[in-house]
Amino acid sequence: MKERIFSGMRPSGRLHLGNLLGALDNWIRLQDDYQCFFGVVDWHALTTGYEDTSDLRENVGEMVLDWLAAGIDPERSVILRQSDIKEHAELHLLLSMVTPLSWLERVPTYKEQLRELEGREIATYGFLGYPVLQAADIFMYRATRVPVGEDQLPHLELSREIARRFNNLFGPVFPEPEAILNKVTLLPGIDGRKMSKSYQNEIPLAASPEVILDRVSMMITDPARVRRNDPGHPEVCTVYSFHGVFGKETLSQLDEECRSAGIGCVQCKKNLGRLMGEFLEPIRSRREDLAADPDLVRSVLEEGASRARAVAQETMGEVREAMRL
Ligand code: TRP
Ligand code: SF4
Numbered sequence: 001m002k003e004r005i006f007s008g009m010r011p012s013g014r015l016h017l018g019n020l021l022g023a024l025d026n027w028i029r030l031q032d033d034y035q036c037f038f039g040v041v042d043w044h045a046l047t048t049g050y051e052d053t054s055d056l057r058e059n060v061g062e063m064v065l066d067w068l069a070a071g072i073d074p075e076r077s078v079i080l081r082q083s084d085i086k087e088h089a090e091l092h093l094l095l096s097m098v099t100p101l102s103w104l105e106r107v108p109t110y111k112e113q114l115r116e117l118e119g120r121e122i123a124t125y126g127f128l129g130y131p132v133l134q135a136a137d138i139f140m141y142r143a144t145r146v147p148v149g150e151d152q153l154p155h156l157e158l159s160r161e162i163a164r165r166f167n168n169l170f171g172p173v174f175p176e177p178e179a180i181l182n183k184v185t186l187l188p189g190i191d192g193r194k195m196s197k198s199y200q201n202e203i204p205l206a207a208s209p210e211v212i213l214d215r216v217s218m219m220i221t222d223p224a225r226v227r228r229n230d231p232g233h234p235e236v237c238t239v240y241s242f243h244g245v246f247g248k249e250t251l252s253q254l255d256e257e258c259r260s261a262g263i264g265c266v267q268c269k270k271n272l273g274r275l276m277g278e279f280l281e282p283i284r285s286r287r288e289d290l291a292a293d294p295d296l297v298r299s300v301l302e303e304g305a306s307r308a309r310a311v312a313q314e315t316m317g318e319v320r321e322a323m324r325l
Helices: 017-030 042-049 056-070 087-098 101-105 108-116 130-140 150-170 209-217 238-246 248-259 265-291 296-322
Strands: 004-009 035-040 078-081 145-148 178-181
Touching: 004 017, 004 130, 017 035, 017 056, 017 145, 035 056, 035 296, 042 056, 042 130, 056 078, 056 265, 056 296, 078 296, 087 130, 087 150, 087 296, 101 108, 101 150, 108 150, 130 150, 130 296, 145 150, 150 178, 209 265, 238 248, 238 265
Parallel strands: 004 035, 004 145, 035 078, 145 178
Antiparallel strands: none
């Protein structure tokens, strides 16, 4: 029997290269060794984005297409939409009964986000309970391992504490989940800041060669290279960071050519655009094929829901029994 994994992603619509190199690539690899449950956590999206839900459904579909195009395999892995499995709501409620408020208030991301998203009214009951809902996701499938980024470690630690508390009160129902820290290939956005849709500096995962060239042409280079003959400083150049990922073989050569002004930034960007185009082409063309079937996402989510629900019903049977409900 393979160990179980659960991980979730909020439906943010089309994914970008940062999502692939930060999370999705890890999920794809883990499918070989684990029974994986991957959740489109649309209820979690509501915790900060409840005011405008007009794009929510579409965003779910776009993200699932990107997952499939990148290599999440619906045969081997269970792809589920959180809101399709009502058991998540029941377990969230029951876990909320045993989770002290102080545990939630001391989660570092809680206060941070309250500060960062100031102006949006997120001082809500639902937002405070975000990590409880996350624990419910993981416990539902009795996942023992959870691939996450570093930012999610406090949430995972809290879920371990909730599991311990529940098990002490009602008997051993939930394993304490352990993190698998994502291997992350860090790449900035085209403006040098962290790649994020909210900065509009992202490179879409399924970008066409033309879009890739266009995004690369907008990348920030070495500001000291004003004229073609000025020597460059690759260590401060965004284009160079990308060459470090997509053009490893020729990196030391580029380093030298940049410093000696042997290559111009326009040419350098063209080369990068071509390398990235080659890398992303299989994903783009697969996505195009998948999107040609308008029923695909619906049927993948239906199939995923029925497999997920079977496990969820069994878990909730045990939970209700343990709690004498
Ligand atoms: N909170 C996670 C994030 O923002 C998403 C998530 C929801 C999740 N439920 C989960 C991750 C369960 C791991 C396990 O990235
Ligand atoms: Fe950056 Fe390339 Fe220009 Fe050097 S030549 S500054 S690495 S874009």
